[in-house]
Amino acid sequence: MPVDCRELVEAISIIANERNVQVTMKQATKGSLVCAASAFAGGILLGPVGLAVGSAAGGLMAYKMTSGKFRPLADVLINDLTDRQKEQLVRRVNNAVAEFAISDLAILLPMLMNNASIQEAVLKTAISFVSNELRVQVIQ
Template identity: 30%
Template sequence: MLPSGLAKMPIVMEDVMKLLCSISGERKMKAAVKHSGTGALVTGAVAFVGGLVGGPPGLAVGGAVGGLLGAWMTSGRFKPIPQIIMELPPSEQQKLFNEASTILRHLDWTDAVQLTTLVMGSEALKQQLLAMLVNYVTKELRAEVQYDD
């Protein structure tokens, strides 16, 4: 029993998703699914064509141009993690919620604002949630995480 005889608030998924958006937004976290296979394919194709057209020098030029083109094609596909969280299908949000709930289960709050205030006031809780979120994004979504701060 908690003080005043109040029952502990049930953990609400929407509150937790808002919290995760807040802490990942604060760190300006972005993620991108790795597209290295596409880049390698483009590099190889342009090098091959360069080799057919210009022989060994064409192969070298084609490899360099293909590498630049492949890098350009696969860059810039980062999305803010808060956007990714909100676009997750319900089943994936549930997985993320379950992982976050194990970290938050000892807290009491009435709404997302209060939950966010509690967590933002605790560097240890923020770090636990950020580590869980990075692990989720890299393992479950097979994405690369980047920070802009």
């Protein structure tokens, strides 16, 4: 009995929530650039003390810029993937767990919820898929 694609995506979402995996749309890069630029400017203007002051100020600015712009991976999986992308994800997950000798996708769901090795393989596959398909950064 094959498992509904939606059920498997929901199971992956549960695991992603448990591990608090977040997705950002290029916000981490912006934040790190602001932080680095502030540290550099502080170092040029005030020397070693300026590095510390610039880093702290840049960190606060980066926090303010990126606050609230990170989303849970589970939310992205459920709401942002098209049906075609969800089917592709299910195929990739099926390929990723093939080494665990799971012959039927219906057996995968109970094993997924109870086996840490399978959870890790499935989560890595989902992270890789979302990173490549949606061009987002994933933060674990």
